[in-house]
Amino acid sequence: MKQKLLSLALGTAIFATSYAQEIKFQEYDLANGMHVILHLDNTAPVVTTSVMYHVGSKDENPERTGFAHFFEHLLFEGTENIGRGEWFKIVSSNGGSNNANTTADRTYYYEVFPSNKVELGLWMESERLMHPIINEIGVETQNEVVKEEKRQRVDNAPYGGLSYGTAIQPHLFTKHPYRWSVIGSMDHLDAATLEEFQEFNKKFYVPNNAVLVVAGDINIEQTQKMIKDYFGPIPEGAAIVRNHPKEDPITQEITATEYDSNIQIPALALSYRTPSMKDKDAYVLNMISTYLSDGKTSKLYKKMVDENKTALQVFAFNRSQEDYSMYNIFALPLGDVPLSKLETEIDEEIKKLQTSLISDNDYTKLQNKMENDFVNSNASISGVANSLARYYMLYGDTNLINSEIEIYRNISKEDIKRVANKYLNKNQRVRIEYLPKSTQEEK
Template sequence: MKLKFLSTAALALTGMLMNAQEIKFEEYNLPNGMHVILHQDNSAPVVTTGVMYHVGAKDEEVGRSGFAHFFEHLLFEGTKNIKRGDWFKIVSSNGGTNNANTTNDRTYYYETFPSNNLQLGLWMEADRLRQPIINQIGVDTQREVVKEEKRLRMDNQPYGNLLTALQTNLFAKHPYRWTTIGTMEDLNSAKLEEFQDFFKKYYSPNNATLVVAGDFKKDETKKWIEEYYGSIPKGPEVKRTTIKEDPITQAKEVTWNDPNIQLPAYLFSYRVPGSRDKESYALSMLSTYLSNGKSSVLYKKLVDQEKKALEVQAINLGLEDYGIFAFFAIPMGSTSKDVLQKDIDAEIVKLQTNLISDEDYQKLQNIVENQFVNANSSIQGIASSLATYNVLYGDTNLINKQIDIYRSVTKEDLRNAAKKYLNPNQRVIINYLPEKK
């Protein structure tokens, strides 16, 4: 009776997701090259304004790691119309919230206001693009802010440099070999003139996507967009260099020491295709199958049943040019790295040899579809997704179609991805160990 109930619930969930409401939007280009996306939803009196620039850590020069993220901080210093220190005051005093974030591939700024303050949000982002104040006071101030963020989130955090260890050892040529926040040495070396040049190179309307999502009047909003953004001059075309990594054909093992940990961790990592590639979807589903939740394959085996690990995860990090697939495990008690490696490898071999069961496949599809719907369950989430799909995937309508790509991934595709990318000779093993006193 219980199994029948669960099966009925799963079918109901699947039906609900398959009939999820289409997210409607309109998109167009301004004459200066800025891409505009409008998603109108008048069900609640809130609206998000966001601008995503196609620039991230991978666009930095050698010796200037962390530059794009540093610059994101710098653009909150103010404009010719917004005094230094007033940005957050203006937003909060008008009932809004705002934030920004930088990844390896893009930078995103956004505000969410009560809908009667949409004009303010549009004007603020336009003024940030048109005439930001980039001076030495701002550079000196934000340098210390970013350095403290690095200390808190990475250098003084247990396992805080796991991603640093991964990127440093998986990439030899590509700028993905350094993290978004950069190194202290590079942060200290960044100069005012370099920030000013960075702005001229990457912060132009033709390298930006403006998204407005929520409660607004379309004609009025288009008028404001034309008024505030239409006259901003087009910038030079961004010239991007495609850097290719040599394939990993021989296993490598390295050691990384962390002074903030007492228990070792082990990373078994692979360089895989970027997020646009369909195989990346299959790899993402494999990571979900292996370690999403307490009933997942690795957690159930290594943590729950055999008590060999305190923690185990499989992660597929999809970036624009490449991806990272990594297993992460913290051993329980005297469990050795070799034991964890053997058990993880055994699960990989199963995936490479056999198709997963129909039941597991349906469960996996349900999880993926649920995650997809949840990502777009708020106006803020929809705005971010619309901008991301346009900037990094070149197809805004993936906000509606991407779930069909996941649905099209077969059990054979999962097996083939495991066979193609998760082989012992293609990996880097990172022994992430406590620093010896």
């Protein structure tokens, strides 16, 4: 017993120490407007070089959706100094790895190299920005790659329309460009001209629309010099003006039916339009998601899967975004349980949040879970680099990498009740029955 207590005490001490270690960084702007963030960590001989561009699917022409995600692929095609198809070979032959991803709000590229290859990472990212080759062969090649990705992840994947938002976003948004999914329309990509792709690159892939993060085992002064040499000569682009339309509030439940040929079991989706990720209420909604469906002891899982055995699966999550967020609750019935039964049980748990304060024990568990997630998100150099870029670009406060946990700590039980009442009401949501395609054919 003493040994167990000692282990627990040591584990707690290690956790506290890991949180107490403030993540230090330096940030500054180049003359061309590129923001630079440097983080020194000598614990391992690795370095992450990353660039986040403030361009996502919400920045697209409504008649040319999918461009931002397409560029995530296209800009690996090659540059004036990196031959077509050579990008990944250069990275792997130098002991590195790389990847990229796109959301509605931003596009992120990164390389992880041994620390003695930091200059290589900087050169490659500067090449992507300064000397990309955007030609017909690259566009045609990546068009097929993106189509295959859509087939695998959306068209032929069970519940792909829910996972990628194609079944939800057009109902939740009617004005804002969040109404289309990140993967966009293949017809739009097919119809686009080479000049349209080149203009998209010219507008958004400019240094004053980007943040460069170099994190890991680096020499700060040498890294600063290399950044100036490689990125300093890149000309500043025209200022980007965003004026996306505002959505009218949802005041009456919106109902819809969507069909999926890849499923046998129907699903219920309840989706609420919620505030920007920068709003304190978005943090409260993150906590409510954890409370309702994170783990087997969460309220919805315990009630619907374990006790009542009405659901095969249920989960809630707040998809945080820059302008509006989306709070989604998905549930799959067990056997012949009607979707209306799942809806009733979900609404019962939401009503409890709206009418009563959660218990002290649940509140403590929530706080511990949020703190643990916060620490784990920055447990690797790559995680730190991503967080630094994201907090700067989307929140306007790089130091949230250290201080965000205080926002969660200051969320009270009363805040949870207030936010549940403010956003999670039946007359403010979209209700979607997501059914097997065979059901539609029978009708």
